Amino acid sequence: MTSSGRERDVVGPDALARRRRTLYARSDTYRYTHCSGGWVVIRIDSRGRETSMVFDIDRFTKTSVRVHWDDLDFEEFRRNPLPPESLRTLRYMCDVEYHTVCYLRDMLVTPSQGDGEVNAFMTMWNREEFWHGEALAEILGIHGVTVDYSDLKDKRQRLGWRDRLSPVKQAVLANIVGRDFVAVHMIWGAANEWSAVAAYKRLAALEGHPVLAVLLKRIAAQEARHVAFYATQARERLARSSKVQKLARVALKKVWGPVGSGIMSEEEVTHVMGHLFSGPEGRKEIVTIDNHIAKLPGMAGLRIFQDALDARGIAA
Amino acid sequence: MTATESPSGNADTQPQPVGDGNDNGDDNGDDNGDGDDNGDGDDNGDDNDNAVRAGFDLRGYTYDPQGLRPEDVDLGALTGLRQKDLRAIAHLAAVEHQTIRLLRDVLVTPSHAEARFTAFLTTWAYEQYWLAETLDAVLEVNGWAEEEDVPLRARMLRSWDDRVMPTVRAVRTNILGEKFVAGHMVTGLLDVLVTRLAHQRLAALEPRLVDLVDAVLRTKEQHVRFYTEQARGRLEGHPDAQRLARRMVRGWSWPGARFGDRDRIAGVLRHLLAAPCCRQLVEEIDSEVAALPGLTGQRVLRRELGRFARRAAPGR
Numbered sequence: 001m002t003s004s005g006r007e008r009d010v011v012g013p014d015a016l017a018r019r020r021r022t023l024y025a026r027s028d029t030y031r032y033t034h035c036s037g038g039w040v041v042i043r044i045d046s047r048g049r050e051t052s053m054v055f056d057i058d059r060f061t062k063t064s065v066r067v068h069w070d071d072l073d074f075e076e077f078r079r080n081p082l083p084p085e086s087l088r089t090l091r092y093m094c095d096v097e098y099h100t101v102c103y104l105r106d107m108l109v110t111p112s113q114g115d116g117e118v119n120a121f122m123t124m125w126n127r128e129e130f131w132h133g134e135a136l137a138e139i140l141g142i143h144g145v146t147v148d149y150s151d152l153k154d155k156r157q158r159l160g161w162r163d164r165l166s167p168v169k170q171a172v173l174a175n176i177v178g179r180d181f182v183a184v185h186m187i188w189g190a191a192n193e194w195s196a197v198a199a200y201k202r203l204a205a206l207e208g209h210p211v212l213a214v215l216l217k218r219i220a221a222q223e224a225r226h227v228a229f230y231a232t233q234a235r236e237r238l239a240r241s242s243k244v245q246k247l248a249r250v251a252l253k254k255v256w257g258p259v260g261s262g263i264m265s266e267e268e269v270t271h272v273m274g275h276l277f278s279g280p281e282g283r284k285e286i287v288t289i290d291n292h293i294a295k296l297p298g299m300a301g302l303r304i305f306q307d308a309l310d311a312r313g314i315a316a
Numbered sequence: 317m318t319a320t321e322s323p324s325g326n327a328d329t330q331p332q333p334v335g336d337g338n339d340n341g342d343d344n345g346d347d348n349g350d351g352d353d354n355g356d357g358d359d360n361g362d363d364n365d366n367a368v369r370a371g372f373d374l375r376g377y378t379y380d381p382q383g384l385r386p387e388d389v390d391l392g393a394l395t396g397l398r399q400k401d402l403r404a405i406a407h408l409a410a411v412e413h414q415t416i417r418l419l420r421d422v423l424v425t426p427s428h429a430e431a432r433f434t435a436f437l438t439t440w441a442y443e444q445y446w447l448a449e450t451l452d453a454v455l456e457v458n459g460w461a462e463e464e465d466v467p468l469r470a471r472m473l474r475s476w477d478d479r480v481m482p483t484v485r486a487v488r489t490n491i492l493g494e495k496f497v498a499g500h501m502v503t504g505l506l507d508v509l510v511t512r513l514a515h516q517r518l519a520a521l522e523p524r525l526v527d528l529v530d531a532v533l534r535t536k537e538q539h540v541r542f543y544t545e546q547a548r549g550r551l552e553g554h555p556d557a558q559r560l561a562r563r564m565v566r567g568w569s570w571p572g573a574r575f576g577d578r579d580r581i582a583g584v585l586r587h588l589l590a591a592p593c594c595r596q597l598v599e600e601i602d603s604e605v606a607a608l609p610g611l612t613g614q615r616v617l618r619r620e621l622g623r624f625a626r627r628a629a630p631g632r
């Protein structure tokens with residue numbers, strides 16, 4: 001181990017081993033290889049199967065920053081304001097970003113929160129999403145749409161009992177199905193993050209606004225890192241058993257809805273989905289997400305995003 | 317309040333036990349008294365909110381977190397620390413790592429609707445993560461075997477804090493709403509005050525830790541201000557909130573102590589708080605809490621330390 005704090009950029013196997021120990025069963029063993037991107041952890045389970053962890057949590061936490069816009073000229077929005085339908089979509093996105101902390105809560109009440117790596121991710125992720133909300137709120141503010149903390153509070157309170165009780169239900173459900181439930185959370189998260197990347201990319205393209213496009217690109221880059229975490233976790237955990245795969249399949253088919261559908265009115269969901277994903281270009285993005293999901297273990301043939309569009313009559 | 321006293325070799329003075337055996341049964345099971353809150357109508361949450369709005373600069377705080385990081389510390393100068401100090405650091409690292417659990421415990425209660433609170437917690441969790449990582453790094457350069465801490469950490473992260481279940485029950489059975497928030501602010505304040513005390517004492521006992529601890533104290537200063545201001549604003553003129561807060565304060569225990577291993581923690585506390593000068597510091601914390609509206613006469617920390625002293629009496 002290096003003794004100087006300034007040289008801890010490359011995390012050596014010792015530190016990794018210690019960090020991961022809380023992550024997997026003690027019967028698992030590990031080996032480490034050093035490749036271009038840093039240390040890669042190979043987990044070897046009791047049956048000798050190897051899995052590599054492609055998501056490097058240490059690197060993620062070290063490079064996690066709030067999204068910056070100080071260098072962007074937001075005055076441009078006064079000279080060149082966004083049209084109402086885009087503001088409506090931005091407002092939706094803003095609320096969803098701010099709502100992350102409640103989603104975080106839903107994850108934390110299930111066994112998934114026991115893992116050191118998951119905790120580290122959640123901490124950084126929650127903060128990044130909070131700043132996505134702040135950035136979008138600032139743009140909305142310039143257009144005279146105020147999103148302040150008391151609005152958010154009102155919204156959260158209006159969700160009322162359903163929202164208050166959901167962590168309890170979640171915990172009960174999670175205790176019944178145990179650790180398997182974590183896999184469901186992870187694939188759910190992956191779906192949300194994939195759709196976030198697509199949504200920001202689409203809005204940037206649709207608007208062609210010079211400043212908005214830059215900001216949305218920055219946000220989308222962070223969302224892509226979130227995808228990496230959730231997809232890696234989901235792949236790992238789904239691969240462990242077909243029982244888990246079945247559970248995840250049922251959850252996605254029967255319970256899943258586009259991100260925000262639990263908190264926003266159906267009218268708003270339909271507006272945003274239609275605004276961003278109608279027409280051939282939008283549909284292409286949606287098909288891509290479905291394909292990503294279908295590649296995860298046991299998920300072949302699922303097309304939840306296309307189904308969500310079809311159910312709302314949004315044409316390709 | 318700063319740690320100005322010099323390290324004291326007087327290790328055989330126990331934290332003063334306070335003959336306070338009458339609190340048995342106070343901690344749990346008395347939440348059936350909640351029914352009497354039903355009659356008093358609405359929460360007046362908005363007045364409450366306005367009362368606490370001015371003051372603490374939330375925006376500035378979220379914008380510029382004091383995330384102390386391992387690379388900010390000259391770890392090379394911190395090798396060869398005494399076992400006693402390392403044990404104390406390990407305890408503090410475990411405590412600071414449990415932030416995410418506290419986050420969950422707050423988020424499942426009506427407090428989660430408080431967007432100001434969640435914005436604070438989001439940044440706080442981030443600071444705490446890096447603080448804990450830094451303490452881990454100190455342990456690491458000292459070759460501290462983490463194994464013995466893992467069970468405690470895992471337990472802390474996985475268990476439900478028994479403070480929460482009564483809250484959830486109460487929420488389900490009647491509308492206590494925001495009155496719980498004040499109590500969370502008070503226990504949150506207590507947690508920060510006592511961990512701050514522990515850090516201060518650590519620096520007093522091991523002068524090489526002074527720089528590190530100074531940085532820790534700077535971050536905690538903000539946390540203390542936030543919690544104090546929030547607690548005061550939410551308790552003032554709200555007798556129900558005060559009553560709930562009193563109950564939650566009675567149920568408070570040293571961070572991490574709820575999850576077993578009180579003997580190990582007792583050892584750490586003996587090391588940190590045995591010097592006679594600590595009585596004064598403990599007193600200061602108790603008066604700070606007792607100065608809050610409705611909490612007059614509470615001597616929370618003294619009572620809690622008394623419990624530890626009673627249990628750990630046979631010499632070690």
Ligand SMILES: [Fe+2]
Pocket residue numbers: 097128129132196219223
């Ligand atoms: Fe986001």
Ligand SMILES: [Fe+2]
Pocket residue numbers: 129193196222223226
């Ligand atoms: Fe994201």
